[in-house]
Protein backbone atom coordinates (compact mmCIF):
# COMPACT_ATOMS: atom_id res chain seq x y z
CA UNK A 676 0.00 0.00 0.00
CA UNK A 677 1.26 3.44 -0.92
CA UNK A 678 1.18 5.94 1.87
CA UNK A 679 0.95 9.70 1.50
CA UNK A 680 4.35 9.87 3.10
CA UNK A 681 5.95 7.74 0.36
CA UNK A 682 4.21 9.76 -2.40
CA UNK A 683 5.49 12.97 -0.89
CA UNK A 684 8.94 11.45 -0.49
CA UNK A 685 9.01 10.37 -4.15
CA UNK A 686 7.84 13.78 -5.35
CA UNK A 687 10.49 15.40 -3.19
CA UNK A 688 13.16 13.20 -4.75
CA UNK A 689 11.90 13.79 -8.28
CA UNK A 690 11.80 17.48 -7.66
CA UNK A 691 15.39 17.48 -6.42
CA UNK A 692 16.49 15.36 -9.39
CA UNK A 693 14.78 17.77 -11.76
CA UNK A 694 16.50 20.67 -10.04
CA UNK A 695 19.88 18.94 -10.38
CA UNK A 696 19.31 18.24 -14.07
CA UNK A 697 18.24 21.83 -14.68
CA UNK A 698 21.34 23.11 -12.87
CA UNK A 699 23.56 20.77 -14.93
CA UNK A 700 21.95 21.95 -18.17
CA UNK A 701 22.40 25.58 -17.17
CA UNK A 702 26.06 25.00 -16.24
CA UNK A 703 26.75 23.18 -19.53
CA UNK A 704 25.05 25.92 -21.56
CA UNK A 705 27.01 28.67 -19.77
CA UNK A 706 30.32 26.78 -20.03
CA UNK A 707 29.64 26.10 -23.73
CA UNK A 708 28.95 29.77 -24.44
CA UNK A 709 32.06 30.98 -22.63
CA UNK A 710 34.38 28.34 -24.13
CA UNK A 711 32.91 28.95 -27.59
CA UNK A 712 33.71 32.63 -27.22
CA UNK A 713 37.32 31.97 -26.25
CA UNK A 714 37.70 29.30 -28.98
CA UNK A 715 36.03 31.03 -31.89
CA UNK A 716 36.16 34.78 -31.33
CA UNK A 717 39.06 37.22 -31.58
CA UNK A 718 38.47 40.84 -30.49
CA UNK A 719 34.71 40.26 -30.42
CA UNK A 720 34.51 38.88 -33.98
CA UNK A 721 34.00 35.32 -35.14
CA UNK A 722 37.28 33.91 -36.43
CA UNK A 723 36.99 33.03 -40.14
CA UNK A 724 36.80 29.25 -40.62
CA UNK A 725 35.88 28.70 -36.99
CA UNK A 726 33.91 25.50 -36.26
CA UNK A 727 31.62 27.62 -34.00
CA UNK A 728 31.99 25.21 -31.11
CA UNK A 729 34.58 25.04 -28.33
CA UNK A 730 37.78 23.12 -29.06
CA UNK A 731 41.24 22.67 -27.53
CA UNK A 732 43.67 25.27 -28.87
CA UNK A 733 46.48 22.70 -28.77
CA UNK A 734 45.09 19.40 -30.08
CA UNK A 735 41.58 20.24 -31.36
CA UNK A 736 39.61 18.07 -28.88
CA UNK A 737 35.97 19.24 -28.89
CA UNK A 738 34.34 17.22 -26.07
CA UNK A 739 32.90 19.89 -23.76
CA UNK A 740 33.35 17.59 -20.74
CA UNK A 741 37.12 17.43 -21.38
CA UNK A 742 37.62 21.14 -22.04
CA UNK A 743 38.63 23.78 -19.53
CA UNK A 744 39.62 27.41 -19.54
CA UNK A 745 43.21 28.22 -18.64
CA UNK A 746 44.93 31.49 -17.98
CA UNK A 747 47.50 32.53 -20.56
CA UNK A 748 49.69 33.96 -17.80
CA UNK A 749 50.69 32.69 -14.38
CA UNK A 750 48.46 35.27 -12.66
CA UNK A 751 45.60 32.78 -12.48
CA UNK A 752 45.34 32.68 -8.73
CA UNK A 753 44.68 36.42 -8.55
CA UNK A 754 41.91 36.28 -11.13
CA UNK A 755 40.38 33.17 -9.58
CA UNK A 756 39.94 35.02 -6.31
CA UNK A 757 38.08 37.78 -8.14
CA UNK A 758 36.13 35.64 -10.59
CA UNK A 759 35.26 32.65 -8.42
CA UNK A 760 34.95 29.01 -9.43
CA UNK A 761 32.63 26.84 -11.50
CA UNK A 762 29.45 28.46 -12.72
CA UNK A 763 30.26 31.72 -10.95
CA UNK A 764 33.59 31.88 -12.81
CA UNK A 765 31.91 31.49 -16.23
CA UNK A 766 29.12 33.90 -15.29
CA UNK A 767 31.62 36.56 -14.18
CA UNK A 768 33.62 36.20 -17.42
CA UNK A 769 30.43 36.79 -19.41
CA UNK A 770 29.39 39.70 -17.20
CA UNK A 771 32.79 41.34 -17.70
CA UNK A 772 32.61 41.02 -21.47
CA UNK A 773 35.07 38.11 -21.83
CA UNK A 774 38.33 39.65 -20.59
CA UNK A 775 41.51 38.75 -22.45
CA UNK A 776 44.07 36.27 -21.14
CA UNK A 777 42.22 32.95 -21.28
CA UNK A 778 42.67 29.93 -23.52
CA UNK A 779 40.55 26.81 -24.08
CA UNK A 780 42.50 23.59 -23.55
CA UNK A 781 41.53 19.97 -22.98
CA UNK A 782 42.44 18.39 -19.65
CA UNK A 783 45.46 16.56 -21.14
CA UNK A 784 46.93 19.65 -22.83
CA UNK A 785 46.26 21.77 -19.73
CA UNK A 786 48.13 19.23 -17.58
CA UNK A 787 51.03 19.04 -20.05
CA UNK A 788 51.26 22.83 -20.08
CA UNK A 789 51.11 22.99 -16.29
CA UNK A 790 53.93 20.42 -15.96
CA UNK A 791 56.09 22.27 -18.50
CA UNK A 792 55.82 25.63 -16.68
Ligand SMILES: [Zn+2]
Pocket residue numbers: 731732733734735736780781782783784785
Ligand atom coordinates in the same frame (compact mmCIF):
# COMPACT_ATOMS: atom_id res chain seq x y z
ZN1 LIG B 1 44.20 19.26 -26.13
